[in-house]
Amino acid sequence: MPEMPYASVQDMIERFGEVELVQLTDPDQRAVQPQRAQRALDDAQAFANGLLAQAYRLPLAGCRKPAPTPQNPRATVQVAPPQLVRIVCDVARYYLYDELAPEHEVALRYKAASAELRAIADGKAQLTCPWGGAPGETLASGALGDGQVYSHFSPRQVTDEAAGSYR
Structure with a gap:
């Protein structure tokens, strides 16, 4: 499953305003430079993933947000959890x-x-989907082996007698 972007340049413009993003991304102060803003978003997403990987299996599945259309009133789209959009925008x-x-x-x-x-990484908080469901699989519930031990110790192969002077 490909990794979904947690936030977009448009999300940043909507949150902080186009004027601020122009000031932060364009030395000539003409227009938002999407490449520079996207680089900051990519870095922020990598930072978030570094911590989220302690609590969630990555990549996240995302939230199913209702997106009704006249042809399909039950249509949905996969989006990042809204709190993760906010977090990544603030970091970027x-x-x-x-x-x-x-x-x-x-x-x-x-x-x-x-x-x-x-707090999410430490299990003191979690990502949520306001439309129901879970944004991804938590490691606590779906970690490899679900608490089973996958190791086997063989009986001792070297006896005291065989070790001789190496004791």
């Missing part, structure tokens, strides 16, 4: 800034996003 935004005071709103949101990811 932080990555786009060169210098920030620790008390700056962007730095504080980055710290909160990092703490939330660590």
Whole structure:
């Protein structure tokens, strides 16, 4: 299963405004440079995956969001959990800034996003799908072997007598 993007450049524009993204991505201040914003999003997703992998089997399946159409009123689309979209956008935004005071709103949101990811990784919080279902398989419930031990110890092959002077 291919990895779904957790957030897009458009998600960042909707959350933080086009003016801010132009300022952060284009030295000439003309337009959002999607390549630079996407690089920050890719880095933020890798950071998130590094922590999520402690709690979820990757890649995540995603949430089934209703997307009715006139032809199919029961249609759905796979999307990232909304809280993960927010987290990844906050981390990517932080990555786009060169210098920030620790008390700056962007730095504080980055710290909160990092703490939330660590809580998910530690099993103190979890990703949720507001439309029902689960965004992916948790390792606690689907880890290799489901708690069974897959090792076998053979009986001792070397006896005291055979070891001789190596004891």
